[in-house]
Every structure is written in C-alpha cells, then in structure tokens.
Amino acid sequence: MKNIADNICTVRAQIARAAKVTGRKPQGIQLLAVSKTRQADELRQAFAAGQHAFGENYLQEGLDKIEALADLAIEWHFIGPIQSNKTRPIAEHFQWVHSVDRAKIARRLSEQRPPDMAPLNVCLQVNISAEESKSGCMPDDVLALARDVAQLPRLKLRGLMAIPAASQDPQHQQRAFAAMRTLLQQLQTEFPLLDTLSMGMSGDMDAAIAEGASIVRIGTAIFGTRNSNSNTQETPL
Template sequence: MQNIADNLGKIHLQIRAAEANAHRAAGSVTLLAVSKTQPASALREAYAAGQTAFGENYLQEALEKIESLSDLKILWHFIGPLQSNKTRKVAENFAWVHSVDRLKLAERLSEQRPGHLPPLQICLQVNISQEQSKSGCAPESVIELARAIQPLPNITLRGLMAIPQATNNPQEQQQAFHALAELLKSLQNEFPEMDTLSMGMSGDMEMAIAEGATIVRIGTAIFGARQPR
C-alpha cells in the first residue's frame, strides 16, 4: 500500500535537489498533485501531509471530489482537455485551467467566472511536439492567441503548459522542454505577467525543472499506479 505522505516527502526532496542542480531558488517550483481517478480519501491523505494543489482531468469526477472535500482549502487545477459545453462548471469550481488552446474557451471561461471569485488563472496549452493526436495550440500561433485573450476580464493569463511527445530519447525530451521555455521567454517581452511553465511529470520532472518548469504535475509517484475509471 502506498504511503502518500512518504511519497510526497521524497518528491519534495527531489524537487529541491533539481532546483539546486539548475541553480534555481529553493521553492521556485510548485508541486501539483495529479489526482485523476484517485478516490477522495487519497486526496484527503495527501492534504493532511501538506499538499494543497490538486490537478484533475475529468470534470464530473472532479466535481464529485470538490463537493466531498469542500471542508478542505484545496486549490483546484483543471488540467484535462476542455470542451466548450463544460466551461461553466470549470469556471465556477476551479482556480486554475492549464488546457486553454483556443479563444472561444477563454471567452466562455471569462464570461462564466462568478463575480465573487478571483480571476481564473489560465495557461495556454501548446502542442510543442506538434502531434496530430494531441490538443494544444501550435507554437507559431501562441502569440496571436495570447494577444486575443489578455484583455478578457475575469481571467489572468499566467503562462504555458505542454505534454511533450513520449520518447525514450532524453535529448528529444530536453529539446521539447527547452522549446516551451524559449516560447515563454519570447512572450514575456509583450506579456511580462506570464510567469508559469506547467511541464514535467513523474518520469521527467528533473529535466523539466532544469529547463525552467515552475509547476510539475505529479501523479503516479504520489499515489501509485492510476486506478481504472
């Protein structure tokens, strides 16, 4: 049986070591616990161990957990593909959305964000490896998308997210992370408020941090093998 608290402790040590190896400030990388398919009890256990930010991919499953765990001060991140007909529930229940890849989604999230909540923090998902089967804005289109989204009320454009193509070649993996980091740097000339790189998972976290990740999305290393839906 997985000891979630021990796993979190090990991951935080790995993050701190990766920050030091990359000559980055301690605490510059945030751990996002990817909790899709995990029961609410596992999230509660992680929260008791100090984890407060959780990432969910499937809206209906997430809404059930949000209700079940409403007594906890959890910061909910939506990290899965987002359809236009589901934006309202995301706008009403999440603090962050990592998977905005077109203007229509951003417009709906802005319109549907309740006025009593702070602005929704969003990342633009980039198809950095340009895979036909994967969601995300093409790298060459990101600047135009950012220009269109930035003026919208009720949302704050924070940065970029990507899931590079799976590969056993470390050099290819490193190149994908580097490309996303360079893309953010180019955007910061016009959008200095963009400060977030959401990239890196359980198997490539150290490499992502070396290339500038500010949020790493870790699931298996915290909770163990993913449960079937």
C-alpha cells in the same frame, strides 16, 4: 508501496535536487498532484501531508471531489482538454485552468466566471511536439491566442502548459522543454508578468525543472499506478 505522505516527501526531495543542479530555488517550483481516478480519501491523505494543490482531468470526477472535500482549503487545477459545453462548471469551481487552447474556450471561461470570484488563472496549452493525438495550439499560434486571452476581464493569463511526446531520452525531453522556455520568453517581451511554465511529470520532471518549469504535474510518483478498475468512465473533455 510506501504511503502517500512518504511519496510526497520523496517527490519534494527530487524537486529540490533537480533545482539545485541548475541553480534554482525549490520554492519557485510548485508541486501539483495529479489526482485523476484517485479516491477522495487519497486526496485527504495527501492534503494532511501538506499537498494542497490538485489537478483534475475529468470534469464530473473533479466536481465530485470538490464537493466531497469542500472542508479542505484545496487549490483546484483543471488540466484536461475542454469542450465548449463544459466551460461553465470549470469557470465556477476551479482556481486554475492549464488547458486553454482556443479563443472560444477562453471567452466562455471569462464570461462564465462568477464576478465574486478572483479572476481565473489560465495557462495556454501548447502542442510542442506537434502530435495529432494531443490538444494544444501550435507554437506559431501562441502569440495571437495570448493577445486574445489577455484582454478578457475575468481571466488572468499566467503562462504556458505542455505535454511533450513521451521519451525516455533525457536529451530529447530537455529539447522539448527548452522550446517551451524559449516560447515563454518570447511572450514575456509583450506580457512581462507571465510567470508560469506548467510542464514535467513523473517520468521527465528533472528535465522540465532544468528548463524552467514552475509547476510540475505529478501523479504516479505520489499515488502509485492508477487503478485499472477505476469507476471513472468519463471521456476526457
């Protein structure tokens, strides 16, 4: 397999091609490296190749990497489901949270965000495909949640995140992402500063970019297939 630096170059080239097809500027699309189950030295390789934003799904694993890589100017994103008893360390150590789906979680993150840190950037996770196995609020509940989050002093509401149902059909992929784009546009009538659609992964990135993704979350295409013998035993939060 090509090394991590080469993989990052390949992914960035794919982002540029997908952006060009729809008349977008690649600079408006952030690559977030999904680094769950990866070792700290792999993140160092990615950082050396110019990748500075990393997304973690598991809290303890993420905290261990934050400590191990404290010498690097990494932007840490928490992208996994959140239990209310785990909000404090998330509020204290991450710059972004993509998976806010309840007002209770948002309130705890705001209350526990240290006052000497910048407000925590948050996206509301939407269960756009209405899957019982997925976290996220229903589309009809997004506006009410956005209103709750927008009032919290230590949070900065940035936009929406989704993980649509897996599909190999580009048209099916694009329909789900188009629904997210429409939902964000509806929110922007009341919250015009919202600027983020976190959507698209290794298998559906092109469709997400076509529908306005501003952050794509890429793991396998950068780091390869996850290690089956990973030491990570933590249950997703």
